[in-house]
Amino acid sequence: MPSLSPTRAIGLALILLVAFTGILGPVLIPGDPFDQSLMNALSGPEGMAPLGYDHLGRTIFHRLAQALRLSPVIALLAVVTAGAAGLALGTLAAARGGWIDRLLTTLADALLALPGLLLVLIMLAMVPGTALGFWAGLSLVLWVEFFRLTRAATRDTLASPAVQASRLLGFGPFYLFRVHIWPEIAPLMLTAAAFGTATAIMAIAALGFVHVGMRAPTPELGLMMVELLPYWREAPLALLSPVLATFALLLGLTLVAGSRKA
Known part of the structure; x- marks a missing residue:
């Protein structure tokens, strides 16, 4: 069994730390991410709220834990959908060639010419404020990269x-x-999946930061940042919590994806 490189080990440790916080954190410290207590607004950490409270007296820890379940799940579902579509269509294009290859390549190039966030915004306009809109939009954006990788690698392998x-x-x-074919393209697909997951999480957070996407009071990383930004002087830890969690998750995925051995 090949050993993990130090870079990949650090990336996996960061991902596991974030996953532990999101999945097991509320089990170890029970609490309701929607429960408000204005008496505790912007208060510091305490036993049942290790990261303090937000401007409405909701526990940052429990809201962050739910946000760390929401965004990665949407991103992973979008990557799985896009990966399956890209793998199937890329293999078909490389194997069949001819007009099928030209048609699929033209479609991929057309989607690639459009800004990714624009496609996500179009889907969110059709299904506003829902995980379904994010999933559909991100899948539509991400499948192109999987298609191009699969098509290029499969053509070389078939020859x-x-x-x-x-x-x-x-x-x-x-x-x-x-x-x-699969043994040749599997490492490429896994690397693309890690980068795609990071891209999807960053897109969800970015759109939440500009009030597009998930609606309050849903805990979401970007939405938490924009809600807490006006209070950064009074409660810097409250704002830093979603920022650092997002950074750790993106850094972990990037290190795992970028440290693939040849």
Whole structure:
């Protein structure tokens, strides 16, 4: 079993720390992220609120824990959907060629020419303030990268002598994909998935920061930042909590994706 590089180990540790906070944090310290207590507004940390309270007296810890479940889940679902679509269509384009390849490549290039956030905003305009809108928009943006990677790698693999020999021996397309194509493109797909997840989380937070996307009082990383920004002098820890959590998650995903061994 190959050993983890130090960079990837740090990335995995950051991701696990964020996942622990989001999943097990509310189990260890029970609380309601929507419960308000104006008497505690902008108060500092205490036993049941280790990160203090926001401007409405809601516990930052429990709101952050729910936000760390919401954004990554949406991002992962979008990446899985986009990865499956890109893998299927990229393999089809490389294997069939001809007008199918030209049609799919033209479609991918057309979507690539549009700003990614614009496509997400269009989907959010159709389904405002919902996770469904984010999922559909991010999937529409991310599948292009998976398609381009799969198409390029599959074309090279299909031209290799090993694949030609397997074809002469009568092996079908599923065998060729499982034995020859997938082992070649799997590392690329996993790296693209990590980068895609980071991109999706950053997009969700960015749109929340400008009041587009999830609506209050839903705990979401970008929305938490914009809500707490006016109170950064009175409660700097409250604002730093979602900022540092977002930074740690994005840094962890980037380190994991960028440290792939050849």
